Amino acid sequence: MKLHGKTIVIAGSSSGIGGEVARLARFEGARVIGIDRNDTVLTLDGFVKMDLGDPAAIAALPDRLVDAAGVSGTVNRKVVARVNYLGLRHLTEALVSSMLKGASIVNIASILGADWPHRLDAHKELAAAASFVLGKAWLHTNPVQQENCYQYFKEALIVWTKKRSLDLFMQDNIRMNSVAPGPVFTPILGDFVSMLGQERIDRDSALMKRPALPDEIAGPIVFLLSDDARWIVGANLPIDGGIEAG
Numbered sequence: 073m074k075l076h077g078k079t080i081v082i083a084g085s086s087s088g089i090g091g092e093v094a095r096l097a098r099f100e101g102a103r104v105i106g107i108d109r110n111d112t113v114l115t116l117d118g119f120v121k122m123d124l125g126d127p128a129a130i131a132a133l134p135d136r137l138v139d140a141a142g143v144s145g146t147v148n149r150k151v152v153a154r155v156n157y158l159g160l161r162h163l164t165e166a167l168v169s170s171m172l173k174g175a176s177i178v179n180i181a182s183i184l185g186a187d188w189p190h191r192l193d194a195h196k197e198l199a200a201a202a203s204f205v206l207g208k209a210w211l212h213t214n215p216v217q218q219e220n221c222y223q224y225f226k227e228a229l230i231v232w233t234k235k236r237s238l239d240l241f242m243q244d245n246i247r248m249n250s251v252a253p254g255p256v257f258t259p260i261l262g263d264f265v266s267m268l269g270q271e272r273i274d275r276d277s278a279l280m281k282r283p284a285l286p287d288e289i290a291g292p293i294v295f296l297l298s299d300d301a302r303w304i305v306g307a308n309l310p311i312d313g314g315i316e317a318g
């Protein structure tokens with residue numbers, strides 16, 4: 073039991089990847105507290121119904137965190153900013169102070185965030201605008217286009233994870249990493265087809281065998297949460313059946 077005695081908070085636990093991580097984490101002995109805007113159909117040890125895009129802090133005492141809540145780029149860019157980046161960051165910062173030494177945080181980025189080095193300076197500036205309010209103000213001055221907002225905030229998440237993970241590890245012995253899945257069979261997979269267009273989907277399809285199943289993403293996340301990964305810090309792990317290599 074890799075997670076025996078651990079408490080894990082999973083944002084986005086009611087569907088897809090987060091739901092599968094919840095199932096596997098409980099199987100591995102963890103106490104799981106879910107957070108989602110939708111009700112849960114899983115047996116969990118606790119559940120908080122909330123909108124991650126609303127900067128309300130939650131009171132909990134976790135020592136592991138998975139940020140798996142997310143929306144696709146088919147919704148308004150301001151919602152994508154709030155849910156996929158600002159809210160996720162805010163939730164993490166709200167929980168960090170109550171996390172134990174040795175805790176682990178895993179953020180779900182995407183293979184669509186792979187171009188982060190091309191906009192590194194902007195992502196570092198946004199990371200430095202550390203609160204929800206400051207981040208929102210930075211985005212007001214530096215607006216992100218609807219067409220690439222999903223990619224932009226996944227890139228920004230990878231950069232923030234790397235940057236913030238250093239302080240968290242040095243000062244508090246908390247590890248933070250991200251994973252970058254390729255396409256996964258979950259309810260939002262169809263949105264990515266609308267978002268990217270058929271031509272891009274056909275190109276990507278030639279580079280892969282098939283989309284992943286959610287449990288193929290959950291396993292590596294549980295590994296990163298576990299003490300087996302205790303020397304992995306600030307990494308962004310591709311879980312994509314080889315697309316990035318292609």
Ligand SMILES: NC(=O)c1ccc[n+]([C@@H]2O[C@H](COP(=O)([O-])OP(=O)(O)OC[C@H]3O[C@@H](n4cnc5c(N)ncnc54)[C@H](O)[C@@H]3O)[C@@H](O)[C@H]2O)c1
Pocket residue numbers: 083084085086087088089090107108109110122123124125140141142143144155180181182183252253254255256257258259260261264
């Ligand atoms: N499915 C894919 O192909 C794929 C690929 C790469 C990365 N991802 C990322 O993985 C993460 C999980 O996505 P998924 O595929 O499991 O999707 P999903 O839609 O199955 O699950 C997302 C969950 O997040 C919750 N959520 C969304 N907005 C919320 C909000 N404002 N407040 C609280 N909860 C909210 C939803 O209710 C849902 O339960 C997302 O960050 C997504 O961008 C998905």
